[in-house]
Amino acid sequence: MSNPSNIPNATISRLVTYLRILEKLEAQGINRTSSNHLAEWAQVSAFQVRKDLAYFGRFGTRGMGYTVNVLKRELRRILGLNRPWNVVILGMGRLGQALANYPGASDYEFSFVGLFDVDPDKVGTQVRGMTIQHLEGLSEFARQQPVEMGFLAVPPERAQDAAQALVDAGVKGILNFAPVVIQPRTFERPGREPEIADEWRGVIVENVDFLAGMKRLAFFILNPGLRDLDTEVEV
Amino acid sequence: MSNPSNIPNATISRLVTYLRILEKLEAQGINRTSSNHLAEWAQVSAFQVRKDLAYFGRFGTRGMGYTVNVLKRELRRILGLNRPWNVVILGMGRLGQALANYPGASDYEFSFVGLFDVDPDKVGTQVRGMTIQHLEGLSEFARQQPVEMGFLAVPPERAQDAAQALVDAGVKGILNFAPVVIQPRTFERPGREPEIADEWRGVIVENVDFLAGMKRLAFFILNPGLRDLDTEVEV
Structure with a gap:
């Protein structure tokens, strides 16, 4: 480019x-x-x-x-879709299961290589032929094979810790489905701005917020006609 | 404004x-x-x-x-989030159920007023205290109460027809989770451009494409540094 x-x-x-x-x-x-x-x-x-x-x-x-x-x-x-990507899913509730079965992923080189949860009722059960593993095993799992992307499908109150577990395991891209903002870990420095922790440098978080879509719909329903305009090109 | x-x-x-x-x-x-x-x-x-x-x-x-x-x-x-919105969900598989239970929706005035499917094993069962109805009943349902938004959580091959059912029922905003592009219904006019059908005028479709998020992540992982720039302001 x-x-x-x-x-x-x-x-x-x-x-x-x-x-x-x-x-x-x-x-x-x-x-x-x-x-x-x-x-x-x-x-x-x-x-x-x-x-x-x-x-x-x-x-x-x-x-x-x-x-x-x-x-x-x-x-x-x-x-970058002409090369394989290893993906793990954290949180195997209804949403995590829906994602693991999402139609279309197989058209690309996205491979769900690991499914993780902390619920003892879920760990050890099978989804789409894969055994759900305990989140504690993620870092060991990631030492055995590169894990480049992680999907966060955990409850909102667990999302920040789960994101940290992904980043500690070397994940560089997070697709966050929890309705919370994920923050990079920072550490304080006396008299200076907080500094971002090393493991978070270069990490990308993409938020998939269902409510965001609903909120945009609300605006465009109330303001018909705006949606079809592409005013950015007029700047 | x-x-x-x-x-x-x-x-x-x-x-x-x-x-x-x-x-x-x-x-x-x-x-x-x-x-x-x-x-x-x-x-x-x-x-x-x-x-x-x-x-x-x-x-x-x-x-x-x-x-x-x-x-x-x-x-x-x-x-437009200071007023109530009536929402229906079409497709009550794992994704539709995850959406019906999505945490956070209750902070807003979004009300899931109806859940619809065509699967006889699902119709009549309960999700979150609501009975899943057959899609055939949607238009009658919408005559009894306004339905302003619809979530499409059906299989991709059913998405276009389900969208049409929503629009026929008067829905003005569709949140589409199926990995397909929804098209407005058009009719041909001899020697002229096809014309959009009346019921589709003013209808907004927002796509929630999980794969889109993965694809953006792939690009930004391969092009580190681009993500933090906000170059639009420089136009």
């Missing part, structure tokens, strides 16, 4: 959306598309689509649009 | 994040905060925080920051 430091986080979110659209087009046997079509499906402007893609190179032919499977492959490469 | 048509969708997402942070601060007994603090927690710049809030008015005092419970109340009002 030409200048990675200028890429807005929102662009990455949109690339994920474009990829999903391209996969659907490919499944329908459609071979070509355009920024206008991608824009319509993604609910942004065609200008935004072209701007987002331009951060990473040139993919289309002027006036000809994009070849679906070529752009799909490029987006998978840009997003 | 001064000029609603200029509000980027991303601002609404961030308002939801700020609100979550303010609620956490209030729970910790903290009465005052600043754009710097909100920015740090939300992983954006302080300039972005001030810009997002400025769309809706003036909330802080220069040099004094914000009163936590005042800003919280204002954000709840802006987002």
Whole structure:
């Protein structure tokens, strides 16, 4: 990519959306598309689509649009989806089980390599052919194989400690489903700003907050017409 | 708000994040905060925080920051969370059940008023004290009480039809958990562009795609350092 430091986080979110659209087009046997079509499906402007893609190179032919499977492959490469990722799930309640069985994960190289809980009724039982392990065993587990991502599906009051267990095990990316903000561990320094603990440097937390979606819906239902605008391109 | 048509969708997402942070601060007994603090927690710049809030008015005092419970109340009002919302869930598998039991929904005026499925083994059973109804009964159910939001937790191959059932029942906001893109119903017009069906006008679909979160994580793990930048403010 030409200048990675200028890429807005929102662009990455949109690339994920474009990829999903391209996969659907490919499944329908459609071979070509355009920024206008991608824009319509993604609910942004065609200008935004072209701007987002331009951060990473040139993919289309002027006036000809994009070849679906070529752009799909490029987006998978840009997003890092052309390599395997080892994922663990912490918290094997209804949500953790739903995630372990989530349709579509198998289309990517995401592998659920470990399922963890602290409930003695759950530890030792099977979900999708895997035995649920006790959370205490996570660090040993992670010494035997790299664990790159962790899903937090624990109750909110356990989320911070569970996140710490993930980070202590070397996890660099956390998908947090608990409705709480996860904080990096910090330590105090007399007379200075608190400093982030070493194990948290470079750790990314993505929050999947069901309520956030409900809250955005509430706003857009009350303010019809705003949703289709893509005013960011007008800045 | 001064000029609603200029509000980027991303601002609404961030308002939801700020609100979550303010609620956490209030729970910790903290009465005052600043754009710097909100920015740090939300992983954006302080300039972005001030810009997002400025769309809706003036909330802080220069040099004094914000009163936590005042800003919280204002954000709840802006987002439409100071009024009740009737929500139904379609699909009562593990995910639908997890959603019905999701902690935190009760802090808001979101009420799960109906749970629906098509599986005869599920219809008639109880979840959280409510009886699961057959999807066929949704339109009649919606005539008896307004249903404003619907959660789609059905298998991907059923999502489009289930969305249509929600919209036919008058639902204006859909939170889609299925890993597919929901399309408005359109009808063909000879020699012209397809036209969106009346019942879909003004309908908002928010996608909660667990895989989207995983894909963003993959990118940010492979491109460390990008995540903390908030380059949108530099536009």
